[in-house]
Amino acid sequence: xxxxxxxxxxxxxxxxxxxxxxxxxxxxxxxxxxxxxxxxxxxxxxxxxxxxxxxxxxxxxxxxxxxxxxxxxxxxxxxxxxxxxxxxxxxxxxxxxxxxxxxxxxxxxxxxxxxxxxxxxxxxxxxxxx
Numbered sequence: 363x364x365x366x367x368x369x370x371x372x373x374x375x376x377x378x379x380x381x382x383x384x385x386x387x388x389x390x391x392x393x394x395x396x397x398x399x400x401x402x403x404x405x406x407x408x409x410x411x412x413x414x415x416x417x418x419x420x421x422x423x424x425x426x427x428x429x430x431x432x433x434x435x436x437x438x439x440x441x442x443x444x445x446x447x448x449x450x451x452x453x454x455x456x457x458x459x460x461x462x463x464x465x466x467x468x469x470x471x472x473x474x475x476x477x478x479x480x481x482x483x484x485x486x487x488x489x490x491x492x
Contacts (some may be wrong), residue, residue, distance in 0.1 A: 363420075364409040364464075369483040371492065372400045376473050380467055383435040397463030398452040399477060401439065406449035411439050411482075420485060421442035422456055431468045435461055437487070447469070453479070453487075 372378075378398055401411055412419040421439040426432055436457075439450035455461030465471075467492045476492040 363484050364411065364423055365482055366481055368409055369478055370402065370405040370409070371452055371476050371478050372402065374466075374471055374475045374477065375400070377436060379463075379471060379473065383440040395467075396454075396459040397466045398454040398459075399437075399462060399479065401450050403443055403449065403451070406439075406451065412448045413440050413442055413450040415446060421446070421450065423453070423487045425453075426488055427465055427469075429469065432461070432489070433476045435466070437461070440469050452464060477486055 380397075380402055406409070406483045412478045415423050423439065425435050435455070437453045439453055441451040442449065443451055452453045453462070469475075471477075471491065478490050478492055480488045480490075482488055
């Protein structure tokens with residue numbers, strides 16, 4: 363489990379910035395404004411960032427951004443690289459998939475930007491654009 367001071371950096375791609383509209387499947391309709399933060403597989407394993415496939419695990423985090431736009435919102439670590447895998451591949455808004463997308467708009471995020479995810483406690487993280 364991640365602890366205070368742990369961190370990783372993720373580089374934004376188009377799919378992260380346009381999650382609800384830049385899609386390769388028709389599993390649901392187009393929804394503009396959604397976004398997510400990718401969790402690289404090696405970082406998920408290193409920091410034990412799990413999804414809901416791990417029974418009894420924690421996949422909900424309190425998150426704030428260093429610019430003050432996000433303040434104690436909840437993110438979930440979700441998704442997996444193969445069916446049944448316990449390691450998450452992204453952080454997204456818990457119940458609101460536009461939370462991260464709204465922050466991306468606020469910081470004028472673009473493809474190639476880097477985002478640092480820093481653990482304050484085991485279930486509290488801080489994000490910032492580098």
